[in-house]
Amino acid sequence: DSAAGFIALCDEPNPTAKQALRQLQDGQVQPVMLSGDNPVTTQAIAAELGLAEFEGSCTPADKAARLQGWQLHGAKVGMVGDGVNDAPALAQANLSIAMASGADVAGETADVILMRPDLALIPWLLAFSRQTRRIILENLSWAFAYNLLAVPLAALGVISPVIAAAAMAASSLLVVGNSLRLRQMRVRR
Structure with missing residues (x-):
C-alpha cells in the first residue's frame, strides 16, 4: 500500500511570453492574464511573467464578461487565446489573436492567427498596425x-x-x- 512513484505535470509559459509582455507594457498596453487554471497556479505563472493583474478559475463566460466590462468603460481590448475555452472572449474582443496550434474554434473566431508560437509577434503586430x-x-x-x-x-x-x-x-x-x-x-x- 505504499506509493510506487510520483508524477508531476505542469504547464510552462511560452518562452517568448515574458519578453512580449514587457514590450506590450513599454508600448502602453496593460496585459492581464485570465486563466481557467486554479488561482494558485495562475498566481505562480503571473509572478514568473511579471504580471500584476491576473485571475484564475475563469470560465469561458467569465473571460468574455471581463472583456465586455472593460469595453463598457471605453477600453479597446485585445485577447490572445488558443483553445475552445477562449472562443467566447476572442469573439468579444476588439482584436482577437489565436495561436495556429490551438483549437479550430479559436482560429475561426480570431481576427489574426499566429502561424508560429512566438508571442513577440504580438507587440510587432500592434506596432505594424499603428x-x-x-x-x-x-x-x-x-x-x-x-x-x-x-x-x-x-x-x-x-x-x-x-x-x-x-x-x-x-x-x-x-x-x-x-x-x-x-x-x-x-x-x-
Missing part, C-alpha cells in the same frame, strides 16, 4: 491635398494637361513609395 494606419492617413492627406490644389489648377488651365498628368503620376509614385516603408518593419528580439 504604422500602417499612420501611412494610410498620410497617403489620404497627400491625395486630398493634391486633388484640392492640382485639379482646380488644371481645370482652370493654369497648368497644362501634360504637367497635370505628370504631377498625378508623381503623386501616385509618392503614395506607393510611402507605403513601401512598411516593408522595413522587423520583429524586435
Whole structure:
C-alpha cells in the first residue's frame, strides 16, 4: 500500500511570453492574464511573467464578461487565446489573436492567427498596425491635398494637361513609395 512513484505535470509559459509582455507594457498596453487554471497556479505563472493583474478559475463566460466590462468603460481590448475555452472572449474582443496550434474554434473566431508560437509577434503586430494606419492617413492627406490644389489648377488651365498628368503620376509614385516603408518593419528580439 505504499506509493510506487510520483508524477508531476505542469504547464510552462511560452518562452517568448515574458519578453512580449514587457514590450506590450513599454508600448502602453496593460496585459492581464485570465486563466481557467486554479488561482494558485495562475498566481505562480503571473509572478514568473511579471504580471500584476491576473485571475484564475475563469470560465469561458467569465473571460468574455471581463472583456465586455472593460469595453463598457471605453477600453479597446485585445485577447490572445488558443483553445475552445477562449472562443467566447476572442469573439468579444476588439482584436482577437489565436495561436495556429490551438483549437479550430479559436482560429475561426480570431481576427489574426499566429502561424508560429512566438508571442513577440504580438507587440510587432500592434506596432505594424499603428504604422500602417499612420501611412494610410498620410497617403489620404497627400491625395486630398493634391486633388484640392492640382485639379482646380488644371481645370482652370493654369497648368497644362501634360504637367497635370505628370504631377498625378508623381503623386501616385509618392503614395506607393510611402507605403513601401512598411516593408522595413522587423520583429524586435
